[in-house]
Amino acid sequence: MGILESLLTGLDEARRRWGQTLLSLLGLVLGTASIVAVLALFGGQATNTAKYLDEVGGAGAVIVRDRALPPEPTPRDLASKRLTYADARFLKDRSRTLMAVSPGWARQLRYQAGGTGFTGQVIGTVPDYAVINDIAPMVGRYLSDLDVLTQARVAVLGWKFADSLYGTPEAAHNRLLTIEGKVYRVVGVLEREEFYFAAWSGNELEYRNERAYIPLTTAVQQYAENDRLDFLTLKASPASGPRLAQAEVASLLYARHGVVDFDITPSGGGGQDDDDTAFLLMFNYIFLVVGVVSLFTGGIVIANILLASVVERIRELGTRMALGATAGSIFLQLLAEVMVVTFFGGLAGLALGSGLTGVVAMIMQLPASVTPGIAALGLGTSLVVGFLAGLYPAWRAATITPVEALRA
Amino acid sequence: MTAAAVPAGAPLLQARGLTKVYQLGRVKVPALRGVDLDIRAGEYVAIMGPSGSGKSTLMHILGCLDRPTEGRYLLDGDDVSVLRGRALARTRNRKVGFVFQTFNLMPRLTVDENVALPLKYRGGLSRKERRARARAILDRLGMSDRVAHRPDDLSGGQRQRVAIARALVGEPSILLADEPTGNLDSASGAEVLATFGDLHRAGHTIILVTHDPNVAARAERIIEVADGRVVRA
Numbered sequence: 001m002g003i004l005e006s007l008l009t010g011l012d013e014a015r016r017r018w019g020q021t022l023l024s025l026l027g028l029v030l031g032t033a034s035i036v037a038v039l040a041l042f043g044g045q046a047t048n049t050a051k052y053l054d055e056v057g058g059a060g061a062v063i064v065r066d067r068a069l070p071p072e073p074t075p076r077d078l079a080s081k082r083l084t085y086a087d088a089r090f091l092k093d094r095s096r097t098l099m100a101v102s103p104g105w106a107r108q109l110r111y112q113a114g115g116t117g118f119t120g121q122v123i124g125t126v127p128d129y130a131v132i133n134d135i136a137p138m139v140g141r142y143l144s145d146l147d148v149l150t151q152a153r154v155a156v157l158g159w160k161f162a163d164s165l166y167g168t169p170e171a172a173h174n175r176l177l178t179i180e181g182k183v184y185r186v187v188g189v190l191e192r193e194e195f196y197f198a199a200w201s202g203n204e205l206e207y208r209n210e211r212a213y214i215p216l217t218t219a220v221q222q223y224a225e226n227d228r229l230d231f232l233t234l235k236a237s238p239a240s241g242p243r244l245a246q247a248e249v250a251s252l253l254y255a256r257h258g259v260v261d262f263d264i265t266p267s268g269g270g271g272q273d274d275d276d277t278a279f280l281l282m283f284n285y286i287f288l289v290v291g292v293v294s295l296f297t298g299g300i301v302i303a304n305i306l307l308a309s310v311v312e313r314i315r316e317l318g319t320r321m322a323l324g325a326t327a328g329s330i331f332l333q334l335l336a337e338v339m340v341v342t343f344f345g346g347l348a349g350l351a352l353g354s355g356l357t358g359v360v361a362m363i364m365q366l367p368a369s370v371t372p373g374i375a376a377l378g379l380g381t382s383l384v385v386g387f388l389a390g391l392y393p394a395w396r397a398a399t400i401t402p403v404e405a406l407r408a
Numbered sequence: 409m410t411a412a413a414v415p416a417g418a419p420l421l422q423a424r425g426l427t428k429v430y431q432l433g434r435v436k437v438p439a440l441r442g443v444d445l446d447i448r449a450g451e452y453v454a455i456m457g458p459s460g461s462g463k464s465t466l467m468h469i470l471g472c473l474d475r476p477t478e479g480r481y482l483l484d485g486d487d488v489s490v491l492r493g494r495a496l497a498r499t500r501n502r503k504v505g506f507v508f509q510t511f512n513l514m515p516r517l518t519v520d521e522n523v524a525l526p527l528k529y530r531g532g533l534s535r536k537e538r539r540a541r542a543r544a545i546l547d548r549l550g551m552s553d554r555v556a557h558r559p560d561d562l563s564g565g566q567r568q569r570v571a572i573a574r575a576l577v578g579e580p581s582i583l584l585a586d587e588p589t590g591n592l593d594s595a596s597g598a599e600v601l602a603t604f605g606d607l608h609r610a611g612h613t614i615i616l617v618t619h620d621p622n623v624a625a626r627a628e629r630i631i632e633v634a635d636g637r638v639v640r641a
Contacts, residue, residue: 009528013516319512322473323574324501324529326494402473402500406508 009329010336024305025345027298028382032349033356034291036370036378040357041287044368052195052204061132061267062242064232064249067260076259085216085227087256088126097240097248100128104231105219111212112178113165120161121211122179124219132235135208139173140188147187147215154218155184159192160209177212182222184214196365233267242266298345299385306338306393311408317397318405331398335390342386346379353378419482420449420581420613421470426479426489427636428465439465441636442479447615449581452608454627455617462636464586467617471584472500484581501530505575507585511567513559519570520546520555526578545573549603565596572603576612583607583614589623601626 066082088103095101105124111117123129130142137156147154155177157165162172169189177184190213193205220227236245246264253262310317317330325333354370361368423445430437439462447453457463468474469481472488475496481489488499505526506512513522523542527533533541546552549569559567568588575583585604589597605626608614616627624630632640 315510315512316514319508319514320525320529321497322471322500322504322506322512323526324497324578326497326529328494329529403468406473406512 007332007336010333011340013333014337014340024302025298025341025348027294027301028342028345028385029298029349029352031291031293031295031298031385032346032378032382033352034287034294035381036350036353036374037356037360038287038291039374039377040353040368040370041360041364041366043371043374044361044366047367062234062236062246062249063265063267064234064253065263065265067263069261074259077261080257080259080261081226081228082257083229083232083262085220085229087253088229088232090256091234091249091252092128094252095245095248097236097245098234099237100131100235102126102129102132102233102235103216103229104129104233105216105224105228106230107219107223109180109223111161111165113175116165118164121207122219123211123213124216125213126216128235129213129233132233133208135190135193137188138191139169140186142188142190143213143215148217151217151221152215153182153184154187154214155179156188156190156213157186158190158209158211158213160206161212162186162189179212179214180223184212295381295385299389302338302342302386303389303393306334306390307396310334310393310397314397314400314405314408317400318402318408321402321405327398331394334394334397335387338386338390338394339383342382342389343379345386346382349382350375350378419446420451420484421445421447422480422482423470424480426466426469426476426481428462428469428474429477438636440469440476443633443636443638445631445638445641447582447613449613450608450611452604452614452626452628453616454624454630455615455633456619456621456624456630457633458619461633463617463619463633465636466633467584467586467615470582470615471504471506472496497529501526501578503581505578505580505583507568507571507575507583507588509587509590511559511564511571511591513567513570513574515559517558518555519551519557519559519562522559522570523574523577525574530578542573542577545577546570549573563596564592565599568592568596568600569603572600572607576607581613583612585614585616587618587620588616589618589620597623 064083069077083103085103088101091098092101102125107122108119109122110119125143126148127143127145130136136142138159139162140156142156143154146152157169157172157177159169162169165177166172166175172186172189175186177186190209193203193208195204196202234245234249236242240248246266250260250264254260317325320330350370357368357370360366423443426440426443426445427438428440430439441462443462443466445466455463455466465474469476469489470483472483472491475492476489479489480487483499483503486499488496491499514525517525520539520542523546524538527538527541543552543555546555549572551566551569551573554562554566554570559570562570568591572583572588575585583604588604589600592600601623604614604616608628614627616623618624630640631638
């Protein structure tokens, strides 16, 4: 009997024993479902994180920070002016790997418009900030190079501040605003920024709606003694990539400071609460472990039931041997049986997993979906489990002698 | 249907000095102690003996289900005592047709699927051809109206006739029946024995293992086994 005939016999036996084998599949079905659902949700979350990174500056962003002074600073350390607006302009002029240079200054200052007043964040920055952070005005315009050059007293408001100071974003346009006693004209209001990692979590970008942007030069002139920066965010040009940009920026800054008193790191996305991330990751891993454990258990159950079925069918196997079945064809027949069964178990698990993904994605409002890759992985895993579970029982059945089998 | 490749009268089956020793823990238990046997093509032979006499062991070796510890066994001119594994399975498939006391039909297969099973293990025939051959044999044994039934729907006598059809479908050299009437009432038993009689007249070589003298009496020759030896041939 050829391999094909053995497989067909196995298929046939699996079909005829359907009721019995259904039970043995439960572990496999649940395991596959769990793995498929976890991978799909994991994928959804990864998509979400990528989208978030895109919103806040993309994966290509590079952040430069002042390094804390060593306990015993050298004269060079003390001589350095640290990160300044002059550094930013130097980088903008000299660098060949950067697409955007966004220096920033941030303070909590007093806002006043008409009868409404409160304390909130003010960001002093340049037009490149909008490039890196993907923000756009819904009313009016953003800061311009001319604003920076002329130290203009203009402000661009976040959506929430415009709303609370003037009633509507449209009403804010061209109105006057006092920040810490200095008068500014509102030249634009930014679009409302929103991002939710999950239905239960808040707007991750709400902080961006609660601030005003003014030209960096204006901020330095009106409120500061020097041009020290609070942040310096850079964006590498697509042709260079962040690694090359980091190296170039490091050497340019070293040339100016004479000491490495800065840290350059790729943008980690930030924003999202670390506890939230840790919780979601733990959640995912727990489900993945549960999936693998139930698959493993499912495999053991299948192996056990198949072993019992070998004992139960031993006379049948003996008869088949008497009629001319070789050890190889018995082995193949049993392996084919278990593979067929686990294939359908895998399919059922896939269906259940897809359903589960749909429900969880709907409740948590995640963009999760079962991709062909995840489906193939789920099905493949169940087939591998079936194959491994079938090996020992099939080998046992194939190595029984015909006389032993017939005597049982 | 041709019954055997060897012409009638020539020795189809030759056994010389067959011994079989079983190892039970540290104890060696001899089941056969040097059996010499000749069976010619077309013979109808009954092997008789009380339980424990070694007749089952002899049948297993003659049917290529087991190998002798020592001795030679020629079937159809081939020394099958040296074969093992795949070659032995192939010999069983082509040269031996088994009929068991408990019929040993596959309960989930239909009658014609059961009968076609040896052809499936032989390979080389399409499903349609296998089914056609199975139905031809069933027709000859008067079972053509039961081809689509499952064994559970048949009487004991009918089941044994299906088993005989399965044994015959591959046109084996010998038909080996182990207590074929042991699980049947007397009427069904008589029917089955009549079938063996018909097959013998058609030229088949039949070896029937039994402890029942009345059954053995239907054969042309009785071989008696006791204590692992042939005491009457």
